[in-house]
Amino acid sequence: MRCLRLLITGDQGVGKTALACRFCLHDFVPDYNDWLGDASRKEMVIDEERVRIDVLDGSFGEWGQNPYIPDMTFFGPQAFRQLYINKASCFFIVYSVACRTSFENVATIYQEVFTAKDPELYPAIIVGAKCDLSGSDREVSTTEGRHLAEVLGCEFIETSAKEDHNVTEAFTSVVRLITSRSPPQSVIHRSRLIPIFG
Numbered sequence: 001m002r003c004l005r006l007l008i009t010g011d012q013g014v015g016k017t018a019l020a021c022r023f024c025l026h027d028f029v030p031d032y033n034d035w036l037g038d039a040s041r042k043e044m045v046i047d048e049e050r051v052r053i054d055v056l057d058g059s060f061g062e063w064g065q066n067p068y069i070p071d072m073t074f075f076g077p078q079a080f081r082q083l084y085i086n087k088a089s090c091f092f093i094v095y096s097v098a099c100r101t102s103f104e105n106v107a108t109i110y111q112e113v114f115t116a117k118d119p120e121l122y123p124a125i126i127v128g129a130k131c132d133l134s135g136s137d138r139e140v141s142t143t144e145g146r147h148l149a150e151v152l153g154c155e156f157i158e159t160s161a162k163e164d165h166n167v168t169e170a171f172t173s174v175v176r177l178i179t180s181r182s183p184p185q186s187v188i189h190r191s192r193l194i195p196i197f198g
């Protein structure tokens with residue numbers, strides 16, 4: 001079975017934990033402040049391949065957000081973000097459609113992630129979260145989001161954890177970006193065995 005680690009990253013308050021909860025717990029928990037722990041691991045069958053996704057909630061790279069690591073302030077959030085980026089095999093870079101600042105920070109976060117990683121091997125999707133918000137609540141249009149993703153060379157999707165819109169689709173898309181680039185791991189193993197066993 002293929003195992004992937006997906007890091008959900010983005011500014012504080014954009015809806016990262018809500019996305020993780022919707023995907024893993026099938027629920028919208030308005031202010032979930034705990035660690036998903038074992039629940040953050042989910043198996044899916046995508047294009048007939050069984051895939052296990054470990055969801056890393058990037059909220060835990062934020063100040064004061066990890067109750068399980070009391071020395072967080074000693075190490076600093078930067079160290080945790082780097083650790084999570086290094087562990088991850090794919091990324092959601094999330095902004096809120098109701099917060100222009102979070103949208104403006106996407107390019108900086110992209111830089112931070114892909115200073116350490118090769119985007120060809122470790123794909124990212126730009127996620128415009130909270131798309132159920134409309135009218136004067138919306139500060140970033142769909143067109144702007146799509147344009148930024150094109151500039152960065154990423155796929156783009158708008159989601160609502162609250163209304164369960166496009167959440168499974170976002171996770172499926174990022175997995176497909178990996179599975180379409182590399183064959184199932186069992187196939188890799190078999191081809192590696194050929195030279196040994198003639």
Ligand SMILES: Nc1nc2c(ncn2[C@@H]2O[C@H](COP(=O)(O)OP(=O)(O)O)[C@@H](O)[C@H]2O)c(=O)[nH]1
Nearest residue numbers: 012013014015016017018030059130160161162
């Ligand atoms: N309207 C709406 N609110 C959301 C959505 N997702 C999260 N929120 C709210 O936005 C706030 C921050 O969400 P949270 O997941 O904790 O953000 P995080 O800091 O990025 O993990 C909370 O009050 C959530 O209830 C959504 O899809 N739609």
Ligand SMILES: [Mg+2]
Nearest residue numbers: 016017018059
């Ligand atoms: Mg959070």
